[in-house]
Amino acid sequence: MPLLQSHEPATGALLWEGEESDVDAEVAAARAGWATWASRPLAFRIETLRRFANIVRARADDFADLIARETGKPLWEAKTEVESVIGKVDISVTAYAERSAQRRHDSPMGARVAVRHKPHGVLAVLGPYNFPAHLPNGHIVPALIAGNAVIFKPSEKTPATGAFLVDCYRAGGVPEACIRLVTGGPATGKALAGHAGIDGLLFTGSARTGLALNRQFAGTPEKILALEMGGNNPIVVWDTPDVSTAATIVAQSAFLSAGQRCTAARRLIVQDSLYDGLMAELTALAGRLIVGAPHDSPFPFMGPVIDNAAADQLQEAFVALLTRGGRPIRHLERTDPDQPFLSPALIDVTEVAERPDIELFGPILQVVRAHEFDEAIAEANRTRYGLAASLISQTPSLFDRFWSGVRAGVVNWNRPTNGAPSNAPFGGVGWSGNHRPSAYYAADYCAYPVVSNEADAARASIGIGLRDA
Secondary structure, three states, X not given: OOEEEEEOOOOOOEEEEEEOOOHHHHHHXXXXXXXXXXXXXXXXXXXXXXXXXXXXXXXXXXXXXXXXXXXXXXXXXXXHHHHHHHHHHHHHHHHHHHHOOOEEEEOXXXXXXXXXXXXXXXXXXXXXXXXXXXXXXXXHHHHHHXXXXXXXXXXXXXXXXXXXXXXXHHHHOOOHHHEEEOOXXXXXXXXXXXXXXXXXXXXXXXXXXXXXXXXXXXXXOOOEEEEEOOOOEEEEEOOOOOHHHHHHHHHHHHHHHHHOOOOOEEEEEEXXXXXXXXXHHXXXXXXXXXXXXXXXXXXXXXXXXXXXXXXXXXXXXXXXXXXXXXXXXXXXXXXXXXXXXXXXXXXXXXXXXXXXXXXXXXXXXXXXXXXXXXXXXXXXXXXXXXXXXXXXXXXXXXHHHHHHHOOOOEEEEOOOOOOOOOOXXXXXXXXXXXXXXXXXXXXXXXXXXXXXXXXXXXXXOOOOXXXXX
């Protein structure tokens, strides 16, 4: 088997290496074991996942250190990711009880209607590198609670975190057959997604891959497909006297996690009269943000992007915007020629005639000036994506118009575009998802409803349409 390696973005040091997995063998193991897990009582599965949460809690420091080193994100942010992994269990238990609970209704003639849910069987989970524990865990925990077996393939850029996570499930008591780890590159992921032995795929990643998966699954309607993809997310600043606070919210939206969040703000749409003041505040704030390695002191606000290839692509994209007529407000700078550290960048693209509708997955914020609020909403909707959008304004009526007019699955007011709560649904429209919202609504795609008409004794008669005996 080919050897897979993971390197620390901040240092380039080798962190992990291992062989690529045998997909056929992993699927066979899951198929052989899932029915036993599904037959266990729900209370047993829930208790097992709670033990998993306790294992993660006991290993939290080591887990956060590994996530920070493998992704390059600051240690403080890695710690919040581990906390989200732990908290996902109780949230998923509550969500399953609310959205997949057994229900009974009375029916005529002493019968009843029962609604129960069944697991799909063997589900594949493809995870991303930006939140290599929290995001796949958001699929895996509800899938296991529902009674599915899971085959988890982490991103080839963060396999060490994936291996650590799987070890925690097993230490908590999830049977080895029911939580399988597949490591490998894109070809391995494609083989897993197309394998006849899986009953569905839960995906978090780029729109490009998600669109390919959607086409691939078009001929298999019997398999569940949940796509959580990216966004070209707008944040609108309009009719607000506090441009300092607005700049802070914009910076959090655009530059947290080095811009490597699917909900990160990619486009700032600002009222003409607020432009100069907001740009002054935002430029000054961006210049103060500390970019550094995960364990630096003082803590950095953001670390590097995931690797040098990603940094190169972002630099090329910034130059492309310049050549199209973009006006640089703050240049994208490579602070270390050997590692993928990038400074926060701002570029005015108001005069760019054809703005590319792409997800620049890094710390680049494009700025557009607008004269009228309807123009701002139209600009916000000028995208095939539809994940997150936010309005910063002191006028409630403007938010009513924004909420009604903007096309997105997450629509915020005076809050950043990112940081969606786990106790609410999370998902987008257009190229951001396929109407299978995750987070609290993940229970919906981890089990399917079964309706039963039931009676204790058989009773039947035909009262019309019979000849005389």
